[in-house]
Amino acid sequence: MSVDWTPVERAAFEARRKSRNRALGLVLGALVMLFFGITIVKMAPEFANSKLLQGEQPVVPSDHKS
Amino acid sequence: MNRPTVPFSVDTAPVATFAEWRDYFALLKPRVMTLVIFTALCSMFAAPGTIHPFLGFTAILCVAVAAGASGALNQWYEADIDALMKRTANRPLPMGKIELHEALAFGVALAVGSVAIMGLATNWVAAFWLAVSVLYYVVVYTVWLKRRTPQNIVIGGAAGAFPVIVGWAAVTGDTSLLPWLLFSIIFLWTPPHFWALALFMEADYSKAGVPMLPVTHGSANTRRQILAYSALLVPVSIAPTLLGLTGWIYGGAAAFLGAIFMVLAFQVFRSRAEVAAEMIVEKKLFKFSLVYLAALFGALVVDRWVMV
Secondary structure: OOOOOOHHHHHHHHHHHHHHHHHHHHHHHHHHHHHHHHHHHHHOHHHHOHHHHHOOOOOOOHHHOO | OOOOOOOOOOOOOOHHHOOOHHHHHHHOOHHHHHHHHHHHHHHHHHOOOOOOHHHHHHHHHHHHHHHHHHHHHHHHHOHHHHOOOOOOOOOOOOOOOOOHHHHHHHHHHHHHHHHHHHHHHOOHHHHHHHHHHHHHHHHHHHHHHOOOOOOHHHHHHHHHHHHHHHHHHHHHOOOOHHHHHHHHHHHHHHHHHHHHHHHHOHHHHHHHOOOOHHHHHHHHHHHHHHHHHHHHHHHHHHHHHHOOOOOHHHHHHHHHHHHHHHHHHHHHHHOOOOOHHHOHHHHHHHHHHHHHHHHHHHHHHHHHHHHO
């Protein structure tokens, strides 16, 4: 850290660093949410079977049948 | 190439030069991202089939981030000429707020991450075309051709056109004639759009030594080429309807908007203005070209919904 900085400059630097760290934290949090969401959607049986997109019936696991 | 050297170290730098999160955001060229997001979104809506809304959101996010990564890598490579142009001199790299190696790492990380997430969330066809779009913009356009040929904008136009292919592939898992026609529309739209801008920004490009068409071949040649590309753009924009791929809502909009585009292109062709302040029709064409693309793709979405 510079010894040349005035207290005002140092405070400004620390404020900028804090804003960057907050932004990075938000991005990482958003990434976690994104992967969680993708996993949930992909694990759902109706979307796990991509043939559903072509209009076919989803494959339902046997233990789901009554 | 003369790159700006890093003018400071952490210990001695003026406080104002340390990057905020906004500076990293500016590296992504958010204004360019808007167009890319819009065209990719329209393509997804127009594509046959369905996609889970969350995966659709993820796909658009990946397209936006990949476009941002391309912008960051473009700024990393062009920091030297950005410093020379008034329009770009206040970007984070020429200002010394972000170091070159930071911008490179930022761009590469975003590009790789967005392609990987696209592949995992949707399919690898969409991820492939997303990777192609980044590589094309950075390697073919920015590094290879931008400083070597006055046709740089024509070639670069393809980079901005890839998101429609990506958006379509994210929904369908493949590509067909309609997305490639949409690709062609953006490809042919880019030269008149950017050359209209280059006509009234010629002094800036000249100063930076970028071989834009008005700098290398003069304004008369540029005006001719604007007219020629516009004349190609209009029939291609109507082609989806003529080939039965879209209905007449889109076809009517394409014909109407195309007629206005041609009138303005013809006015630019006829204009003899040489000073930026007198280039009224050139500015008008530039602004209308943005409205044109937005309205055309908006009409496509409405048309496909009505057809369904």
